[in-house]
Each structure stands twice: as C-alpha cells, then as structure tokens.
Amino acid sequence: MTCAILFARNPLPGRVKTRLQTHLSPEQAATLYTAFLRDSTALLCGCKASQKIVASADTEGLQGLRSLLDPTGDTRLQFTVQKGADLGRRMEHALRVAFTGGAQRAVILGTDAPSLPAATLDDALEKLKGADVVLGPVVDGGYYLVGVTAEAFAEASEGLFHGIEWSTGGVLEQTVAALAPAIKMALLPPWYDIDHPQEAAFLRIHLEAMARTGDQSGRHSLLALKGLTLPPPS
Numbered sequence: 145m146t147c148a149i150l151f152a153r154n155p156l157p158g159r160v161k162t163r164l165q166t167h168l169s170p171e172q173a174a175t176l177y178t179a180f181l182r183d184s185t186a187l188l189c190g191c192k193a194s195q196k197i198v199a200s201a202d203t204e205g206l207q208g209l210r211s212l213l214d215p216t217g218d219t220r221l222q223f224t225v226q227k228g229a230d231l232g233r234r235m236e237h238a239l240r241v242a243f244t245g246g247a248q249r250a251v252i253l254g255t256d257a258p259s260l261p262a263a264t265l266d267d268a269l270e271k272l273k274g275a276d277v278v279l280g281p282v283v284d285g286g287y288y289l290v291g292v293t294a295e296a297f298a299e300a301s302e303g304l305f306h307g308i309e310w311s312t313g314g315v316l317e318q319t320v321a322a323l324a325p326a327i328k329m330a331l332l333p334p335w336y337d338i339d340h341p342q343e344a345a346f347l348r349i350h351l352e353a354m355a356r357t358g359d360q361s362g363r364h365s366l367l368a369l370k371g372l373t374l375p376p377p378s
Contacts, residue, residue, distance in 0.1 A: 145246050145247045146194050146247060146248065146269050147193055147194065147196075147242040147247035147250040148188055148191050148193035148195070148197070148250070148265045148269070149197045149199055149238050149242065149252045149253070150185060150188045150196075150252075150254075150255065151234070151235070151238075151252060151254050152185075152198055152200060152201065152209055153200070153205060154201075154202075154206075154212075155175075155178040155181060156174060157169075157170035158174075161177045161338075164176065164339075167374055167375065168341070168374075176369065177255070178212070179258070179365040179367065179369075180255050180256065182213075182364040183258035183362050184255040184258060185213050185221075186364075187253070187265060187361075189220070190262055191265035191266050191269075193265065193266075195245070196220055197223070197224055197238075197242070198221055198224075199224050199225065199226045199234075201226055206224075210223050224241070230310060232306060235252050235290065235304075236304070239297060240297070243294040247294060249269050249273070249291065249292075249294070250291060252290050254337070256288070256337035256339065257288045258347070258361075259336075259350055259351055259354065259362045268280065268291045269291065272292070274330070275293075276292065276293055276296035276299075276328045276329065277292050277293075277300050277323065277327055277328070277330070278290070278331070279319065279330075280331075280332035280333075281331065281332070281335075282316070282334065282335060282337050283336050284313055284336070284337065284339070285313030285317065287315065287319070289332060290304065299324060302324075303324060303327065304322075304323070306322075342375050342377050345374040345375060345377050347362075347369065348366065348369040348370075348372075348374070351363075
C-alpha cells in the first residue's frame with residue numbers, strides 16, 4: 145500500500161502567504177493560497193497512491209479544508225490534523241501514522257509549488273521502490289516533497305526530521321548531510337515554490353506558457369494570479 149499526504153492550511157486572510165502581503169492584501173493572498181491548495185489537491189487526487197490524505201496544520205482548520213476540498217464527501221480524500229512541535233516532528237508523525245496503517249511507501253507534499261508536473265507524486269513513489277528516501281529539491285534550498293519507505297523509516301527519521309533549521313535555505317543541505325550513509329537516497333527534478341511576490345510573478349509567466357502548450361496544471365493558480373499587481377521576477 146502507498147500513501148500520499150498533502151500538508152495544508154485553512155486559507156484564512158492574514159493566516160496564509162503572509163510574505164506576499166508586501167504587495168497583496170490579506171484577502172488577495174488568501175485567495176491565491178486557495179488556488180494553490182486546489183491545484184495541489186488536484187495533484188493529490190490524480191496520483192495512484194492507495195491512500196490520499198490532507199493534513200491540516202491545526203484542528204481549527206480541519207473542517208474548513210474538508211468543506212473546501214471535499215464538500216460532498218465523494219472523493220477518496222481522508223482528512224487529519226498535523227501533530228508535533230515543529231515541521232519535522234509533524235512530518236515524522238504523519239508518516240508514522242501512515243506506516244502504522246499499513247503503507248509501505250509514503251510521501252508528503254506541500255502546497256507552495258502549484259506548477260508541479262502531474263506525475264510528481266507517482267514518480268516519487270516509484271523511486272521509493274529502489275531507494276529508502278526521496279526528496280524533491282527546491283531552488284531556495286528546501287524541498288517540496290519528502291518520502292520514505294516503511295522499512296527505512298526508523299533509521300531515516302533522525303536525519304530527515306530532527307535538528308533541521310526549518311524555513312531556511314539550509315534545509316536540503318542539512319537533510320542530505322544528516323542522512324546515514326546506509327540510507328539510499330533518490331531525487332526528483334528541482335523545482336521552485338512561491339513565498340515572495342517576485343516568485344508569484346514568475347509563476348504567472350510560467351503557467352501562462354504552460355497553458356499555451358495545452359498543459360492545464362496550475363489552472364486555479366493562473367486564474368487567481370490574473371490581474372494581481374506584482375513586481376517582476378528577479
């Protein structure tokens with residue numbers, strides 16, 4: 145059995161994408177994050193994982209996410225709450241629950257890279273057939289995806305989730321350095337995520353180019369980006 149988990153927040157104004165608010169209002173930032181969330185959920189729903197889980201950042205946001213992403217309850221999505229003192233502990237807990245439930249391979253994805261290719265999650269799970277850990281590097285020094293096998297989880301957890309300076313440009317470097325030599329690692333192609341207005345401007349350009357080729361990935365995000373006043377990419 146395989147499991148794909150989306151880490152998400154309820155898109156309330158002033159609570160999400162706050163670094164975009166140098167150029168966007170709290171309401172605009174929340175609307176844009178809602179689009180990111182919809183595109184990331186489409187990626188989740190489209191993958192072949194046996195279990196597809198949306199993990200809310202807090203208990204209060206759980207019902208809001210459920211109402212937004214699965215209002216009729218007719219999808220295969222499951223909803224849960226993240227638990228842990230920091231991002232590493234929350235990811236560790238989510239994966240432990242997945243493996244306790246019978247998953248043999250599991251991955252976690254964030255919501256800040258809505259232009260990711262549709263095959264991203266399936267590619268990550270496939271790589272875990274021959275590796276213990278898979279990472280999707282982000283050009284700012286973090287990663288957009290992390291995955292591990294049930295067999296390697298206990299040994300890999302220390303390097304993956306403990307002692308990392310989260311939300312810094314050193315996350316990927318520290319993670320790779322901390323993994324034990326015996327842990328076999330695989331990598332997905334590097335990508336970019338959206339934290340700052342210039343990155344949102346590049347996302348708009350990229351999604352417009354993708355749409356011209358017929359690729360509808362990120363379509364909710366492209367719609368939300370239209371008409372926003374953003375600084376040029378840098």
